[in-house]
Amino acid sequence: MQPEQASKQPVITAARGGIRMRFYDLVVIGTGPAGWSAALQGAKLGMAVAVIEKGLMLGGACVRTGTLPSKALRHRVLELLNSRKNVSHGIHTTELAPLTMQDLRGPRDEVISHHQQTIRAFFERNKVVVLAGSASFVGPGRIRVSNRQGEDIIEAKKVLIATGSRPRRPDSIPIDDHIIVDSDSLLDLDIIPRSLSVIGSGVIGCEYATIFATLGSKVTIIDRREKLLRFLDSDILDTLCHSMRSKGIRVMQEEQVRDVRIEDKKNFREGVVCLESGRTVRSERVLVAAGRVSNVESLNLERIGLTTDETGLIKVDENYRTDIENVYAAGDVIGFPALASTSMHQGRLAVLHAAGKERPATSVLPMAIFTIPEISAVGLTEEQCREQGIPYEVGTARSGETPRGQIAGDDGLVKLIFKRDTKEILGVHMIGASASELIHVGMILLHMGGTLDDILSAVFNYPTMSEVYRIAALDGMNRL
Secondary structure: OOOOOOOOOOOOEEEEOOEEEEEEEEEEEOOOHHHHHHHHHHHHOOOOEEEEEOOOOOOHHHHHOOHHHHHHHHHHHHHHHHHHHHHHOOOOOOOOOOOOHHHHOHHHHHHHHHHHHHHHHHHHHOOOEEEEOEEEEEEOOEEEEEEOOEEEEEEEEEEEEOOOEEEOOOOOOOOOOOOEEOOOHHHHOOOOOOEEEEEOOOHHHHHHHHHHHHOOOEEEEEOOOOOOOOOOOHHHHHHHHHHHHHOOOEEEOOOOEEEEEEEEOOOOEEEEEEEOOOOEEEEOEEEEOOOEEEOOHHHOHHHHOOOEOOOOOEOOOOOOEOOOOOEEEOHHHHOOOOOHHHHHHHHHHHHHHHOOOOOOOOOOOOEEEOOOOOEEEEEOOHHHHHHOOOOEEEEEEEHHHOHHHHHHOOOOEEEEEEEOOOOEEEEEEEEOOOHHHHHHHHHHHHHOOOEHHHHHOOOOOOOOOOHHHHHHHHHHHHOO
């Protein structure tokens, strides 16, 4: 095993049958957002904490193949888009626009390296022990850590499972990570494909569809469902679909995939997606975005009597505690919403409960989808208000109505949903530039029970995108 860092509290080490024993207050399995947040929270509470990571890098899929690499790619694509806009406005640059995937991947490795160093520095500063190896339960509170150097048995008063997830790779699809790829291997494509078929219309599928369409790829989305991103507010979804159509994205809904194969042509190979309807889609590359599965197979959960559902999800209560006392779970392994932001929050709350500390009141959780344009939301949708029988009204604004939006060339939509009688904000939904940043104003309003009057009593800097809150609030007042 790698040498330990100094722990927060004395850790007793013993030997049993030639296997070293270590004892901790908290052991976290996995170092993704839920894991690193939980470990640091435990250390701040004075607990002796160890994290177990089987990968070569800290940070989980979020850092290695998920959130950060994909958002770095998206940022680079947006830079390219802005360069094209500048040229159309008569502004030229000596920099050549990126023409290869390698050019687009430029910032990715740097971002990954910096963030991993940040996580490691946080662990060292807070005396969190990092154990390299694969974790599996031996029994309640006892975990085996195995790697090439051997194995250790560690014991813990509390355990948090935060092993994350990976792309689902259906056996019926011949994913070769070159012509047919998943969301991990997509990041290592050798070319910007002239055409791309995306199987699946979830968050990952829609994000990559808009990114590659912005690059000029001819994109087709194929899905068995009748609606994209069904959890979104209908007006936001309509705006996204309109934007997709304007980018040339073809959306084929309520289509069942019958067969996916790779065909060899004279000078190239291509992916072929055959549908039950008899239609066929051919493209240079195929992205399989068919959901994700939890990384729990190697944990030997049956040793402690813990079960999962068919996709490997672990059931937890409101405190993120499993059916087994002193064992908690957070992040992708417990399912929706499976976002980095919510995972960090879950990990922290789980440890506070495990340590017997008072938990902060659970606030409403924001959501961001990094399509182009990006989407963000917090609180109730119109559909949910109707289902719950809440009398509500709506105020909307377009970012193109603000001088800052006009300067930036953005025409996004902001929608406030509020109670008719008290004008209390129930939900905030938006699509457009900086939506993932602007949403936090709405989140605070919901958390504090804010109203339209609170928005209208505030002064917003001019010219800024944030003015959309004032415009939407005025629109809402005019509807009462």
